[in-house]
Amino acid sequence: MTETTIAEHALIGDLQTAALVTTDGSIDWFCAPRFDSPSVFGALLDDERGGRFRVRPAGACASSQMYHPDTAVLITRFSGPDGIGEVVDFMPPCGTTATTEHRIARLVRCVRGRMTFEVVVAPRFDYGRRPHRALLVANGAVFTAPGTSIVLHAVREPGDEHLAEARVEGEDVHLRLALTAGQVRGVVLETDAAEPPREIRVAEFEDLFRATVDWWRAWLARSTYRGRWREIVARSAITLKLLTYAPTGGLVAAPTLGLPEQLGGERNWDYRYTWVRDASFSVSALLALGFAEEAARFGNWLGDRIREGHAGAGGPLAVLYRVDGTTDLREESLAHWSGYRGSSPVRIGNDAAGQLQLDIYGEALDSVFAADRAGFELSHRGWTALRAALDWLSEHWDQPEEGIWETRGGRKRFTYGRLMSWVAFDRGIRLATTHGRPAPVEDWTWQRDSIHGQLLARGWHRTRNAFVQHDTGDELDASLLRMPRTGFLPAKDPLWLSTLDAIQAGLVTDSLVYRYDPAASPDGLAGSEGTFSLCSFTYVDALARAGRLEEARTAFEKMLTYANHVGLYAEEIAPTGEQLGNFPQAFTHLALIDAAVTLDAALG
Structure with a gap:
């Protein structure tokens, strides 16, 4: 039974589907490739059988959440005994042509001190009714089920192997990212990807973040509302x-x-x-x-x-x-x-x-x-x-x-x-x-x-x-x-x-x-x-x-x-x-x- 309340969620999306992110960094609702498609992550409705995509620090931490101003880019901040970190979640907007390829980008940053983040990718396709296999590969992971798949791309720099630990447990993939102040890493989950997982450099990832921020701010700038609220x-x-x-x-x-x-x-x-x-x-x-x-x-x-x-x-x-x-x-x-x-x-x-x-x-x-x-x-x-x-x-x-x-x-x-x-x-x-x-x-x-x-x-x-x-x-x-x-x-x-x-x-x-x-x-x-x-x-x-x-x-x-x-x-x-x-x-x-x-x- 889920313990996270409805109100403890924020929304991200790409204008063809959307995901809910909890205040402790877990995506527990996501359907693909459309809003009305079967779920990939559904822990919101069944904590054991629904599936989730969680990125949060190891150990006890306090958390808070906000949107990057004037955007649909979400920032979840964590503070613990050894440091402060944050997870920045966004989905790059899709165009007006229907697509089955959707990306959830999760940028992980250590702001102060040091912080180890745990990543759990546990999809449950078709409302948890379709079994799948998980496989670790050189630059991420692949999850395959009959008629569908998702891939996980690693965001890193050359020589980062010592920063991350990865393993498969049953149908799920677990990662650990040990970061110090100023380091930025992350993962990108992509549905129905045309290519296998690839290494995404931090600079490319930050460019994607800025492009998404700019898109939302340009859209909101069209508003003519100048009222009190x-x-x-x-x-x-x-x-x-x-x-x-x-x-x-x-x-x-x-x-x-x-x-x-x-x-x-x-x-x-x-x-x-x-x-x-x-x-x-x-x-x-x-x-x-x-x-x-x-x-x-x-x-x-x-x-x-x-x-x-x-x-x-x-x-x-x-x-x-x-x-x-x-x-x-x-x-x-x-x-x-x-x-x-x-x-x-x-x-x-x-x-x-x-x-x-x-x-x-x-x-x-x-x-x-x-x-x-x-x-x-x-x-x-x-x-x-x-x-x-x-x-x-x-x-x-x-x-x-x-x-x-x-x-x-x-x-x-x-x-x-x-x-x-x-x-x-x-x-x-x-x-x-x-x-x-x-x-x-x-x-x-x-x-x-x-x-x-x-x-x-x-x-x-x-x-x-x-x-x-x-x-x-x-x-x-x-x-x-x-x-x-x-x-x-x-x-x-x-x-x-x-x-x-x-x-x-x-x-x-x-x-x-x-x-x-x-x-x-x-x-x-x-x-x-x-x-x-x-x-x-x-x-x-x-x-x-x-x-x-x-x-x-x-x-x-x-x-x-x-x-x-x-x-x-x-x-x-x-x-x-x-x-x-x-x-x-x-x-x-x-x-x-x-x-x-x-x-x-x-x-x-």
Whole structure:
């Protein structure tokens, strides 16, 4: 059972896959060659059978962790009785062409005194289901399994043989690096390498480090954000970039799977895919920071999905896709893994792909509308596809669905799904009329107005004096905190303000917000969960739009205290303050950016 908590990790990546690094120098999560590929290192979910890549000093040492400023390059520092050292971890960014070759570079430096580092490379291919062989060679090591391999390159100088000890133990390779002040060595792990291990000189390694630093700083320099919370907003932007699959522009919800929403519970999902909802939200967040290219690339990804015409249970759009745009997401459990701190089952794949979630059409159209306002032109083919999606929605919006929270307790007429259907027609009408595009505007207007009337008649609960989760109960739902962002009602309309008050009283605890109450609104799953950080930041946004700036700023600053040591957030926060759920979660960092931008503007 793993002892390292979710929050004790940092993220590195190359824009096609990513790795999590613990505060004691262990990579205990890494999938290759893509985010959604089987794991190579998975100790995060099973300490004994998952595999890891560890670089840390021999003996007891204190550790701390930070990012090299304005980059995704990670520095883990160690201090012990004989010296101070550090491990610098990074993955050189890949281009937009999909590749199976990925590098994890681990630079090892002794800063003061002397320090001996221990290196353990213990891969477990295919979620630990595929055996492999380990072989030491002249300039490193080779790990081979059926259909795949990785190599370990040594970073050293001529005459270094006396500095290192190497041996094979079973399926693993162990190294020792004895360094004195000023010495720099390291290793580079490469997946599906075209060549055998080679000796990498320190100067070449440091050049690779500087090139990676320069790449990230050049990318971040494109940000136009000049608000009050630059450091945490920049870290969130870098995190979103790390979660973007460069060949397609799709944004994964998180790089992990199976991390629990409740310790010991069954709410353990695979988030290594691109949800239409999450990625659509990213457009407005990235445009607000000036990252137009990323927004445009997702727009192209979304356009491809609509043109393909999924035509499944959820209509022309699937709820989620693999990073390459395919929809083979059959859910299964890894019965041989114990799960994070005993939380099982550990699921791969995600059956939510086959659900009906009507809100995704509003989020998709809203992202296209935002891109249009930013000056991106929608092609004729793109418009034709959007029109077809809206025509489908005209026939299907008034039916029960699984909803934004992907419940498994039966379909309902969720208010949020109706709200976002209203957004879909509203944005389609605006796009058609602004650019004179052919469209059944009269029918779309009728649909939009019908939804508006239904929401006021059925979504509004007179006794609760609030908009509620669905039309057959009085339960509250934090997804409706997004209502003022949509324009459905003014942000200071009495109906919305009373809803905000109801959510504050029923779902908010000291700035932290629950999605809904599973006890009051059964979702088909056992157990409960923590507060949902997306909703907590959306709550800040809603307060700011309502003019309650003191409350908004206090809630925002409190939320910042729940970030981990390097500014990252998981999906949820437990009553103990512990981070829970998949990590880091794009949803949370998107909402943080939205809240910071809205609050900045409101504060002036």
